[in-house]
Amino acid sequence: MCAVSTSSAGRPYHHGDLRVALLAAALELLEEGETFSLRAVARRAGVSPNAPYRHYEDKEALLSALAGCGFDRLADRLEAAPDLTAMAGVYVAFALEHPGLFRLMYGRPTANAAWAHTAEILASRVSDPALRVGAWALVHGLAVLLLDGKLKCADPDALVRTTVVAVLTPAMG
Amino acid sequence: MCAVSTSSAGRPYHHGDLRVALLAAALELLEEGETFSLRAVARRAGVSPNAPYRHYEDKEALLSALAGCGFDRLADRLEAAPDLTAMAGVYVAFALEHPGLFRLMYGRPTANAAWAHTAEILASRVSDPALRVGAWALVHGLAVLLLDGKLKCADPDALVRTTVVAVLTPAMG
DNA sequence: TCGCGAATGTATACACTGCGCACATTAGGA
DNA sequence: TCCTAATGTGCGCAGTGTATACATTCGCGA
Secondary structure, X not given: OOOOOOOOOOOOOOOOOHHHXXXXXXXXXXXXXXXXXXXXXXXXXXXXXXXXXXXXXXXXXXXXHHHHHHHHHHHHHHHHXXXXXXXXXXXXXXXXXXXHHHHHHHOOHHHHHHHHHHHHHHXXXXXXXXXXXXXXXXXXXXXXXXXXXXXXXOOHHHHHHHHHHHHHHHHHO | OOOOOOOOOOOOOOOOOHHHHHHHHHHHHHHHOOOOOHHHHHHXXXXXXXXXXXXXXXXXXXXXXXXXXXXXXXXXXXXXXXXHHHHHHHHHHHHHHOHHHHHHHHOOHHHHHHHXXXXXXXXXXOOOHHHXXXXXXXXXXXXXXXXXXXXXXXXXXXXXHHHHHXXXXXXXX
């Protein structure tokens, strides 16, 4: 738990746990919408521009690790949702709360491994294969369109609920 | 008029229509999946790295213009589709045929103007507002998930058809 | 025909970026 | 205690977006 609390004055040569500190810094940059660069991540972690390369093969590797964390969080939240409609709400809310992270997660071929667990959770709630794909595509489409500002709407949560009800409920009987 | 053989291979100083040549070059790069850079576009158009700035404010402007062209093409194809199911097929097919362009179109806030026309066509086929949003989100979600490789599938067109039928048909009665 | 201003391309330069390489510093086991 | 591997730093390279100054050419009025 307790982070490595080193006084900034005499910072030691060795950063306590740079690996996770880099992840945290990268996440912050993403959330703040700042232009993302490995150097910026290193800067924020208070470390030289090349230090990250001791822990991650390259920029892609850092990003992929970050995407993995994202899927873990999303999976946790989805698992806690009581029913399909709630899951839809959780999914879209996650996307809107963490736009950068969400985009990263889905724009990365490498993230497919981390993604598997999330997909499993999603699949477990709908038995019919066609409906499973449909429900997921519907919710993912809503999330992406909202993120990209193609679906202007004051209350996204309500939009998701009514859309899911209107489209999915009839299909599932 | 005398053939002032300029440094670069006898081409005249003034490129005929650089504005559209740049768009074409940029499109090629996107389609080929090459790493996209303004300099690469200029190189492919056979022109100096800074020439594009005479025609486009900055890289964003070129990309936005490109996205606009993309929406025009998509709108044309959608307009020619006879019914909703066909439109869905066209939409996803376009995304899969032009992955780079499609991603560009939707990842760009500036492209909202060009996108308006496309949205209008999409909206004109479904009267109920909730279903309209739902249908569009469903199809867009399918396109994006297929593009990102989250939906492995040998025959995307069939997948789209069965999904649309399974989900949308019951909802529309 | 001349000539001049406006378009259009080029050259040069700067601040960034991702990343490779050599080196400095440190931790932890023998 | 000393040695070795792990970890961080410095420096350098190629490539990027973009600003500025310059060269070339076209179009148009005289």
